[in-house]
Amino acid sequence: MNHWLRSIGSICLVGGHFVVCSTGLAAVGVGSPPIEGAEIILDGTRTMLDDKWTYWEGPRFSSALPIKWQVVTDPLGAGTAISSNDPTAAGGKYGTADIVTKKKYRDFRLHVEFFVAKERGNSGVYLQNRYEIQVLDGNKTRHGMGAVINETESPYHAYKGAGKWNAYDIQFRAARFAEARRVEKALVTMYFNGQKVHTNVPINKVWGGKNSGLDGGNDDGYGITDTPGGLKLQAEGHDVRYRHIWIKELDLKEADTDF
Numbered sequence: 001m002n003h004w005l006r007s008i009g010s011i012c013l014v015g016g017h018f019v020v021c022s023t024g025l026a027a028v029g030v031g032s033p034p035i036e037g038a039e040i041i042l043d044g045t046r047t048m049l050d051d052k053w054t055y056w057e058g059p060r061f062s063s064a065l066p067i068k069w070q071v072v073t074d075p076l077g078a079g080t081a082i083s084s085n086d087p088t089a090a091g092g093k094y095g096t097a098d099i100v101t102k103k104k105y106r107d108f109r110l111h112v113e114f115f116v117a118k119e120r121g122n123s124g125v126y127l128q129n130r131y132e133i134q135v136l137d138g139n140k141t142r143h144g145m146g147a148v149i150n151e152t153e154s155p156y157h158a159y160k161g162a163g164k165w166n167a168y169d170i171q172f173r174a175a176r177f178a179e180a181r182r183v184e185k186a187l188v189t190m191y192f193n194g195q196k197v198h199t200n201v202p203i204n205k206v207w208g209g210k211n212s213g214l215d216g217g218n219d220d221g222y223g224i225t226d227t228p229g230g231l232k233l234q235a236e237g238h239d240v241r242y243r244h245i246w247i248k249e250l251d252l253k254e255a256d257t258d259f
């Protein structure tokens with residue numbers, strides 16, 4: 001079977017072995033099975049890529065369906081992964097060929113595994129197609145690997161490096177609104193390769209302008225709207241590979257994402 005992981009009820013197939021899916025919120029790190037109630041949204045196959053994802057047709061979009069991201073052999077495993085090396089984005093033209101889930105989300109728990117094939121490889125994981133968790137090899141700044149971009153420092157110490165699989169485990173609470181006015185900022189807690197690196201970080205704005213994501217062109221990114229958004233993966237013309245992504249929708253009543 002080509003799938004690296006396939007969920008079957010409360011049993012998961014991981015690397016060719018059946019295991020019980022995790023039911024605890026603290027299952028983190030590379031290879032973590034989906035928690036109870038989670039949906040696998042990327043398993044490294046073309047079928048799931050086309051079924052659950054599409055291009056983000058933002059202001060800079062210049063590719064065309066079908067998605068040009070390639071299915072490639074997992075260099076460290078028996079299955080496949082999806083490479084972000086879309087030719088349309090060559091030269092770092094983000095926003096031209098980014099992919100986003102067809103389903104949109106508010107609060108959620110997320111697991112993402114990524115592999116930077118070469119040094120300086122660049123991509124990004126966008127929560128609600130707004131807020132970027134950076135994937136950028138070699139950068140240890142507030143714009144660097146694992147940072148809630150421009151909101152935190154890079155937790156670079158947790159990064160395994162290029163040529164290895166890494167994992168983000170994230171709990172996210174969307175911004176809250178009253179009478180169309182934002183009254184609570186989005187919050188995020190994150191583990192990076194099993195280490196807790198961010199706890200209840202408030203996110204002030206959409207960084208990167210209109211080509212970056214939803215609301216990026218509204219009031220310099222501060223004009224956040226009460227609209228759900230998909231999970232987005234960024235194409236920057238680099239070979240960054242993704243596999244084993246799962247998500248569980250939540251309804252976080254309290255302003256707390258710690259887990």
